[in-house]
Amino acid sequence: MEFLSENPDISFTSPLFAGILANTLLSTVPGISGAGPGPEKTLLTPNLDAELITDGAITSTTGNPNTPTGCPTPATITRAMMVLTGQKPLFINAGLRFPPSVPCLDAYGEVAGDPRNGDALPSAVRLFAQGERIGSFLSARSDLLVLGECVPGGTTTALCLLRALGYEASVSSSFVHNPVAIKEEVCRQALVRAKAGGSSAPLDLVRYLGDPMMPVAAGIAKTYTGTLVLAGGTQMLAVSALIKALGQPLPRVVTTSYVRDDPTANVGALVRKIGVHITYVDPGFGDLGHAGLARYCIGEVKEGMGAGGAMYLANLMGYTPTMIREAILSMVKTYS
Amino acid sequence: MEFLSENPDISFTSPLFAGILANTLLSTVPGISGAGPGPEKTLLTPNLDAELITDGAITSTTGNPNTPTGCPTPATITRAMMVLTGQKPLFINAGLRFPPSVPCLDAYGEVAGDPRNGDALPSAVRLFAQGERIGSFLSARSDLLVLGECVPGGTTTALCLLRALGYEASVSSSFVHNPVAIKEEVCRQALVRAKAGGSSAPLDLVRYLGDPMMPVAAGIAKTYTGTLVLAGGTQMLAVSALIKALGQPLPRVVTTSYVRDDPTANVGALVRKIGVHITYVDPGFGDLGHAGLARYCIGEVKEGMGAGGAMYLANLMGYTPTMIREAILSMVKTYS
Numbered sequence: 001m002e003f004l005s006e007n008p009d010i011s012f013t014s015p016l017f018a019g020i021l022a023n024t025l026l027s028t029v030p031g032i033s034g035a036g037p038g039p040e041k042t043l044l045t046p047n048l049d050a051e052l053i054t055d056g057a058i059t060s061t062t063g064n065p066n067t068p069t070g071c072p073t074p075a076t077i078t079r080a081m082m083v084l085t086g087q088k089p090l091f092i093n094a095g096l097r098f099p100p101s102v103p104c105l106d107a108y109g110e111v112a113g114d115p116r117n118g119d120a121l122p123s124a125v126r127l128f129a130q131g132e133r134i135g136s137f138l139s140a141r142s143d144l145l146v147l148g149e150c151v152p153g154g155t156t157t158a159l160c161l162l163r164a165l166g167y168e169a170s171v172s173s174s175f176v177h178n179p180v181a182i183k184e185e186v187c188r189q190a191l192v193r194a195k196a197g198g199s200s201a202p203l204d205l206v207r208y209l210g211d212p213m214m215p216v217a218a219g220i221a222k223t224y225t226g227t228l229v230l231a232g233g234t235q236m237l238a239v240s241a242l243i244k245a246l247g248q249p250l251p252r253v254v255t256t257s258y259v260r261d262d263p264t265a266n267v268g269a270l271v272r273k274i275g276v277h278i279t280y281v282d283p284g285f286g287d288l289g290h291a292g293l294a295r296y297c298i299g300e301v302k303e304g305m306g307a308g309g310a311m312y313l314a315n316l317m318g319y320t321p322t323m324i325r326e327a328i329l330s331m332v333k334t335y336s
Numbered sequence: 337m338e339f340l341s342e343n344p345d346i347s348f349t350s351p352l353f354a355g356i357l358a359n360t361l362l363s364t365v366p367g368i369s370g371a372g373p374g375p376e377k378t379l380l381t382p383n384l385d386a387e388l389i390t391d392g393a394i395t396s397t398t399g400n401p402n403t404p405t406g407c408p409t410p411a412t413i414t415r416a417m418m419v420l421t422g423q424k425p426l427f428i429n430a431g432l433r434f435p436p437s438v439p440c441l442d443a444y445g446e447v448a449g450d451p452r453n454g455d456a457l458p459s460a461v462r463l464f465a466q467g468e469r470i471g472s473f474l475s476a477r478s479d480l481l482v483l484g485e486c487v488p489g490g491t492t493t494a495l496c497l498l499r500a501l502g503y504e505a506s507v508s509s510s511f512v513h514n515p516v517a518i519k520e521e522v523c524r525q526a527l528v529r530a531k532a533g534g535s536s537a538p539l540d541l542v543r544y545l546g547d548p549m550m551p552v553a554a555g556i557a558k559t560y561t562g563t564l565v566l567a568g569g570t571q572m573l574a575v576s577a578l579i580k581a582l583g584q585p586l587p588r589v590v591t592t593s594y595v596r597d598d599p600t601a602n603v604g605a606l607v608r609k610i611g612v613h614i615t616y617v618d619p620g621f622g623d624l625g626h627a628g629l630a631r632y633c634i635g636e637v638k639e640g641m642g643a644g645g646a647m648y649l650a651n652l653m654g655y656t657p658t659m660i661r662e663a664i665l666s667m668v669k670t671y672s
Contacts, residue, residue, distance in 0.1 A: 016477070054469060088476040099444040103470050106442040108435045133390060134439050140424040141352070141477045 003321040005257070005280040010227050010316060012144035017087050017313055019053070019078070019148040019306050021046035021104065022094040022212040024112035024120070027153030031182050034067065034174040035152035035304070042152035043097045043111075049075035049150050049305045050091045053082060054102040067174070067301060071292045072332045074304035077283075078148070080331035081310035084324065085317050092134060094127065095212030105134060107216050115160060115190035115209035119197075124207040124215045131219015143226035146254070146313045148306015149235055151213045156183045158238035160190045160209040165202070165241045167273060171234035172265040176300040180264060202245040218242050221251050228252070231309020233259035233302065234267065240276045250276050254312045257282035258302040281308045284321070288329050339657035341593070341616040346563050346652060348480035353423050353649055355389070355414070355484040355642050357382035357440065358430040358548040360448035360456070363489030367518050370403065370510040371488035371640070378488035379433045379447075385411035385486050385641045386427045389418060390438040403510070403637060407628045408668045410640035413619075414484070416667035417646035420660065421653050428470060430463065431548030441470060443552050451496060451526035451545035455533075460543035460551050467555015479562035482590070482649045484642015485571055487549045492519045494574035496526045496545040501538070501577045503609060507570035508601040512636040516600060538581040554578050557587050564588070567645020569595035569638065570603065576612045586612050590648045593618035594638040617644045620657070624665050 027033040027042035036042030044061075052058050052075045066072055082089055093100060095109030107130035112120045121127070138145055151157070155171045162169035173179065194208035206214050217239045221228055228251035230236040236253050244250055253271075257280045260267050271278050285293040296302060314324050363369040363378035372378030380397070388394050388411045402408055418425055429436060431445030443466035448456045457463070474481055487493070491507045498505035509515065530544035542550050553575045557564055564587035566572040572589050580586055589607075593616045596603050607614050621629040632638060650660050 014477075086476075088473045090473065093442065101444070103441055103443050103466050103473070105439055106429065107439050108437075130439050137424045137426065137439070140422075141350075 003282060004312065004315060008279055008316065010144060012227060014142045015087070015144040015146065015313060015317065016090060016138065016142035017082065017146045017148070017306065017310060018090040018092055018138070019050065019150060020092045020094050020213045020216055021050060021096055021100070022109070022112070022151045023097045024151060024153045024157050024211040025114045026156050026186065029182065029186065031179045032156055032186070033152045045152050046096060046150040047098055047100045049073065050104065051101050052076065053079045053089055053305070060101040066292065066335065069300065071295050071301045072335065074301060074307035076331055076335065077307040077328050078305045078310040080328045081314045081324070083331070084319055084327040085314050087313070092216060094216040107131070107134065109212040109216070112157065112211040115193060116186060119207050120209050121207050121212060124203045124210060127212055128203055128215040128219040131216040132223045134216065135220035135223035138220070139223065139225040145224055145226055146229045146231050146306065146309040147217060147220065148231040148309050149213045149217070150305045151211050151235065154211055154213065154235045156186055157209065157211040158235045159183055160187050161205060161214065161238045162241055162270070163187055163191055164194050164205045164209060165245055167241060167270060169270055170264060170266050172259050172262045172267070172302060174301050174304065176298065178264040202242055206242065214239055214242055218246060222248055229254050229309060231255070231306035231312070234265055234270070237267070237270050237274060237276065240274050244274055253278045254309045255280060256303045256308040258296050258299065262299060262302060279312060281311045283311055283325060283328070288325060290329060290332060293328070293332060339618060339651060340648065344615055344652065346480060348563060350478045351423070351480040351482065351649060351653065352426060352474065352478035353418065353482045353642065353646060354426040354428055355386065355486060356428045356430050356549045356552055357386060357432055357436070358445070358448070358487045359433045360487065360489045360493050360547040361450045362492050362522065365518070365522065367515045368492055368522070369488045381488050382432060382486040383434055383436045385409065386440065387437050388412065389415045389425055389641070396437040402628065402671065405636065407631050407637045408671065410637060410643035412667055412671065413643040413664050414641045414646040416664045417650045417660070419667070420655055420663040421650050423649070428552060430552040443467070443470065445548040445552070448493065448547040451529060452522060455543050456545050457543050457548060460539045460546060463548055464539055464551040464555040467552040468559045470552065471556035471559035474556070475559065475561040481560055481562060482565045482567050482642065482645040483553060483556065484567040484645050485549045485553070486641045487547050487571065490547055490549065490571045492522055493545065493547040494571045495519055496523050497541060497550065497574045498577055498606070499523055499527055500530050500541045500545060501581055503577060503606060505606055506600060506602050508595050508598045508603070508638060510637050510640065512634065514600040538578055542578065550575055550578055554582060558584055565590050565645060567591070567642035567648070570601055570606070573603070573606050573610060573612065576610050580610055589614045590645045591616060592639045592644040594632050594635065598635060598638060615648060617647045619647055619661060619664070624661060626665060626668060629664070629668060
């Protein structure tokens with residue numbers, strides 16, 4: 001297959017890769033998130049991803065940047081692309097439990113609560129306004145913004161928001177066996193609460209059952225004047241649905257072919273229903289001779305921390321698929 | 337007098353104005369700081385300045401952007417220059433007591449303590465490294481960085497650091513009557529503690545008696561690859577002295593002629609001793625027919641939040657002194 005599912009016709013002179021970091025307490029519900037070595041530790045994953053991508057190593061704690069099952073984290077892929085292209089990434093803190101070890105553009109948000117127990121994100125409207133300020137600032141500093149995310153538990157909040165917005169969604173997972181039953185039950189209870197909330201205004205739905213990444217991303221989309229590309233899977237489709245519900249123009253989406261090929265998610269149908277322009281990156285990890293990367297192809301990890309978008313950006317900047325694959329393999333080997 | 341004391345020979349295509357925000361508990365010592373309507377409230381001044389400059393108004397609290405004696409805050413001048421030039425400023429949170437209401441690039445620092453009671457800034461070395469990361473990121477997004485600061489109580493930490501580094505310094509103040517005796521007594525006690533600390537390494541001195549703005553600014557200076565201009569008075573001379581002590585090349589400094597003309601500070605002598613290249617901006621506030629601005633000329637406020645640097649940048653970008661003065665007067669009038 002081709003490296004990109006289509007030839008993107010984008011002209012730019014000053015590209016920027018940014019990643020939005022956030023927490024939701026849903027990641028601490030046992031079994032929901034594969035993004036960390038245990039439910040409570042998922043809260044720290046965005047911080048460690050940002051540290052790995054900024055510094056090239058995690059020194060603030062022990063351990064290596066592999067998933068609990070031994071796959072390289074998507075952050076390793078993103079790091080490899082930053083080194084290859086010379087890009088200096090920006091991280092945006094939308095709401096984290098722990099202070100990051102590297103500088104972040106901070107929206108001064110909050111960790112989202114469990115939507116089964118109360119409003120998940122009381123600051124949804126304020127965080128949208130923070131996103132608008134960030135989009136305005138970044139417009140002056142770049143003309144192409146590839147915007148990834150790292151929100152453990154975020155496919156579950158994405159499921160909740162998509163359903164609340166009226167989409168018959170099923171969402172992807174970083175687990176090879178998507179914990180569909182747990183996600184569905186959380187979502188069912190969250191939707192009951194949201195319905196009782198009484199409003200169907202998009203940012204009210206985010207308040208009822210969303211996570212901090214969503215309003216910040218939608219706010220950025222409102223004011224960013226260059227080309228915006230949302231880099232992620234079903235989470236960025238949920239953001240796209242939110243943007244559409246707010247009546248704003250839809251940005252592009254890019255994700256990996258592994259998300260598209262996830263049989264437990266209905267990515268293609270969602271894309272058509274929302275009407276979003278999507279590009280798939282197929283990095284061909286099955287042919288690299290690395291067991292951990294090959295497992296992306298059989299449905300593990302799949303995407304995260306804007307990895308698909310980082311590969312897409314490298315390709316747009318003129319790096320060939322071969323250079324991209326070699327850079328990733330070389331980076332992964334330093335950790336294994 | 338000329339608007340700029342010299343014709344700066346700087347070529348650039350992508351300028352950026354940034355301001356470092358920080359707190360030191362010294363601003364809460366009664367009589368030390370004029371940057372706020374009372375000792376405890378000085379801690380909130382950087383937040384309100386950033387809000388005013390970003391949004392054009394302060395909505396998170398009541399009150400107007402004047403000093404307690406009715407002078408327009410320097411942040412009003414900086415805001416006027418951002419509007420005139422279309423610049424979108426960046427704020428860097430080096431260590432604040434209260435979360436800002438607008439997004440900041442956050443170094444995840446801490447509020448500096450009173451240097452008479454213990455190490456003022458245990459995180460000095462870590463914050464220098466954060467500055468290095470920020471300088472590296474900003475190098476990719478700009479080729480001219482005008483870097484201001486807002487640190488209530490910061491002229492006292494500047495005095496402490498300059499003395500600790502061996503300079504016979506006296507420093508400026510935002511008060512028309514510089515509270516020299518209080519500052520001198522704080523400084524005397526801080527230097528006794530610093531001497532007992534046993535190290536004369538520059539970042540150890542910052543740890544003993546500095547504030548969070550200092551190591552972040554020095555770290556940025558270490559890695560920033562474009563033209564860096566430190567925008568401020570004696571506080572930026574203290575940063576320059578720190579940078580020199582660290583063996584790094586000295587960036588330029590720009591400040592207002594009102595700081596240079598402060599008879600209680602020895603700016604000219606310090607500039608020569610450090611060997612820094614300085615430019616003075618004389619905005620001619622005495623001739624504008626505005627009583628509050630005219631009082632800058634008789635020694636009140638003088639500078640702050642990079643106001644001198646913001647006027648300098650506007651001039652470098654081609655705006656005439658007349659346009660600059662009219663923009664400031666027009667902005668100030670909306671608040672009075």
